[in-house]
Amino acid sequence: MSDLSVSFEFFPPKTEAMAEKLWASVEKLAPLKPSFVSVTYGAGGSTRERTHATVEKIVQNTDLPVAAHLTTIDATTSEVDDVLRSYWDAGVRHIVALRGDPADGVGERYVPAPDGYAGAAELAAGAKRIADFEISVGCYPEKHPESPSFEHDIDLLKRKVDNGATRAITQFFYDNDVYERYVEMVRKAGIDIPIVPGIMPVNSFRALTRMAKLCNATVPARYEKLFGHLDDDPETRQLVAATVAAEQCHDLAERGVDHFHFYTLNKSELTYALCHMLGLRPKA
Structure with a gap:
């Protein structure tokens, strides 16, 4: 599996202690030479300044290619365009274009901002008008929670590709058959960009089940048996989590996946262990 590549996702820290933890994770994972690292953007643009500061620090202090998340929520097109220009000026050449979730929380009805971009497809087109950004977008193997159908989801993805997206990163999932079926649907629709598993x-486990409900991701019943009583036993949970995630990644690799996007939650240990088990080693 020496041909595998990876990318890592971080979120902007709220406190100095969290910033130190994030930077320790970046330094631990950087020697694995990821294809890129991404930095998330809070609901309603709530982390705009912290996201930009985090992105800028990684750009200035490492040689890692950085992808900055950007959403359409609660911002006019001119405000979003200003952010895009500031990213380009800071040396960022890769944007993860997302519709985003309302500031009131996932599950609230999405309403485009007045004079704002209508969604991720329009944001992708806007970014391309500003500069020649590389554009990644999101996708949902189990369907977006607000979407009426898979067909609707795939039509949206098609529009994102038409507007310049060259990679789609999935919401997290735990059933590889679900991912494979989704990729088959996407390919039948004539979409040929990489569908990178998140x-x-x-x-x-408590946080995972809460997130899964919000984003329409299925948590297998066996996970309750594996993790249900381990939230207060972090050392055992980490061993079990590494084993389970490695099994998932190895199976995906056997199905032809050659790039993995890891949601690190600003923690390096599990992600580093998984990369090691996939055969990735620090490069001199």
Whole structure:
């Protein structure tokens, strides 16, 4: 599996202690030479300044290619365009274009901002008008929770590709058959960009089940048996989580997947262990 590549996702820290933890994770994972690292953007643009500061620090202090997340929520097109220009000026050449979730929380009805971009497809087109950004977008193997059908989801993905997207990163999932069926549907629709699996190792079972409900991701019943009583036993949970996630990644690799996007939650240990088990080693 020496031909595998990876990318890592971080979120902007809220406190100095969290910033130190994030930077320790970046330094631990950087020697694995990821294809890129991405930095998330809070609901309603709530982390705009912290996201930009985190992106800028990684750009200035490492040689890692950085992808900055950007959403359409609660911002006019001119405000979003200003952010895009500031990213380009800071040396960012890769954007993860997302519709985003309402500031009131996932599950609230999405309403485009007045004079704002209508969604991720329009944001992708806007980014391309500003500069020649590489554009990644999101996709949902189990269907977006607000979407009426898979056909609707795939039509949206098609529009994103038409507007410049060259990669789609999935929401996390735990059933590889679900991912494979989704890729088959996407290919039948004539979409040929990479559909990169988003991998979320179990860092907290309580938090995972809460997130899964919000984003329409299925947590297998066996995970309750594996993790249900381990939130207060982090050392055992981490061992079990590494084993389970490695099994998932190895199976995906056998099905032809050659790139994995890890949701690190700003923790390096599990992600580093998974990369090691996939055969990735620090490069001199």
